[in-house]
Amino acid sequence: MKKLSVTKKAEERRNFLKTVLAGAVIGAGLLAKRERAEAASSEKPLPELPDGESPLLRMQRDLQRALRKPVDERRWVMVIDQRKCVGCNACRVACVTENALPPGVTYRTVPETQSGEYPKVSRFFMPTQCMQCDKPPCLGAANAVSRGSITKRPDGIVAINYRKFRGRKAFQAAVKACPFKALYYDDGRFFTEGTPAFQPYEKRESYDYGAMWKRVKGQNNPPIGGGRKCHFCLHRLTASMLPVCVTTCIGRAAFFGDLNDPQSLVSELLEKNRAKVVRIRENRGTEPRVYYIVDDPALAAAYHT
Numbered sequence: 001m002k003k004l005s006v007t008k009k010a011e012e013r014r015n016f017l018k019t020v021l022a023g024a025v026i027g028a029g030l031l032a033k034r035e036r037a038e039a040a041s042s043e044k045p046l047p048e049l050p051d052g053e054s055p056l057l058r059m060q061r062d063l064q065r066a067l068r069k070p071v072d073e074r075r076w077v078m079v080i081d082q083r084k085c086v087g088c089n090a091c092r093v094a095c096v097t098e099n100a101l102p103p104g105v106t107y108r109t110v111p112e113t114q115s116g117e118y119p120k121v122s123r124f125f126m127p128t129q130c131m132q133c134d135k136p137p138c139l140g141a142a143n144a145v146s147r148g149s150i151t152k153r154p155d156g157i158v159a160i161n162y163r164k165f166r167g168r169k170a171f172q173a174a175v176k177a178c179p180f181k182a183l184y185y186d187d188g189r190f191f192t193e194g195t196p197a198f199q200p201y202e203k204r205e206s207y208d209y210g211a212m213w214k215r216v217k218g219q220n221n222p223p224i225g226g227g228r229k230c231h232f233c234l235h236r237l238t239a240s241m242l243p244v245c246v247t248t249c250i251g252r253a254a255f256f257g258d259l260n261d262p263q264s265l266v267s268e269l270l271e272k273n274r275a276k277v278v279r280i281r282e283n284r285g286t287e288p289r290v291y292y293i294v295d296d297p298a299l300a301a302a303y304h305t
Contacts, residue, residue, distance in 0.1 A: 058265050059242055059257055066258035067240055072154035075260040076232055078243070079269050080127055081293045084253035087112055087125040091245035091254065095129075098233065098244040100206040102215065103191055105184040107230035108245055115299060124294075127245070127254070128280065129230035130182040131288030132158050141177035142227075145170040156289055157232055159209050162222035171227040179284045188224040190217060207235035232256070259289075269293065 066074050087110055095101070095108040112125045136158045142149040142165060149165035152158055165171070168185070175183050192199045198217065205214045206223070208231060213223050233243035241247075246254040257266035270277055273293045280288060 055252055062257040062264040064240055074155040074258050076156050077259045077266055077289045079255040079266045079291045081253045082124055082126060083295055084251040085125040086251050088250055090248050090250055091127060094244045094248040100204045102186060103189045105186055105228055131180050131290045132156055134287035137177035138174040142170045142174040145173050157234055162226055166226045179281045183227045183229050186223050186228050
């Protein structure tokens with residue numbers, strides 16, 4: 001009789017636990033369903049990808065078509081869809097690797113800003129680099145100190161002459177003139193300096209402006225001792241390859257091409273999103289060649305004036 005009572009109690013306990021567990025599962029399911037519904041109601045629809053083939057393949061075709069034209073008939077521009085940028089910094093890491101950049105030099109940055117107040121707060125990212133301005137203020141400022149330091153190529157890329165853009169004086173003049181903080185000084189440091197072994201990747205050459213450059217530890221040869229900046233991966237363009245920041249963007253937020261080609265993807269994107277296109281600090285009159293597609297042009301423009 002006593003054994004039967006114990007068995008009955010054990011069975012009652014099991015049934016109770018099953019009931020509690022089932023209730024917890026149902027409650028969790030209802031809560032998750034409600035949270036998904038709330039999230040869905042507050043999310044903005046994601047921008048649609050361009051129709052047809054992969055954006056990368058299309059840009060590659062655009063690039064090949066542009067390279068068949070004389071250099072002065074090309075108009076290189078970059079378009080960044082800020083709505084797709086997740087702030088992962090993959091473009092920045094790829095840029096450092098591609099260009100063998102030293103400490104303190106990064107052609108690409110991904111600043112972020114926050115707007116609104118809790119609980120309605122939004123955050124967005126605005127990848128930046130040299131804007132390859134059509135009226136670059138850095139050019140006149142640097143050349144006033146050292147003639148020929150900076151030039152404007154026919155295709156629009158603002159180019160540095162590493163043998164002439166030397167020393168802090170010319171660099172500081174260019175930095176002061178640039179509204180985008182896009183110039184960096186190569187002071188000769190290395191990432192593995194002071195460690196037990198100087199690593200081979202620090203000895204790699206970089207291919208800037210049609211020449212090969214090798215940084216040597218303890219020497220002040222170019223590009224050490226001068227200013228550096230983004231050049232739209234010119235060495236890749238001449239090899240019919242897209243800029244590395246474009247090809248490594250996981251959100252497909254970066255686009256590159258010839259704005260003089262009405263069939264190019266960059267031309268299409270700027271035309272379709274005309275009401276949502278901004279250029280950082282456009283009010284400075286430098287005519288930057290990097291365009292942004294944003295949800296709120298007024299907010300983006302105000303942040304970067």
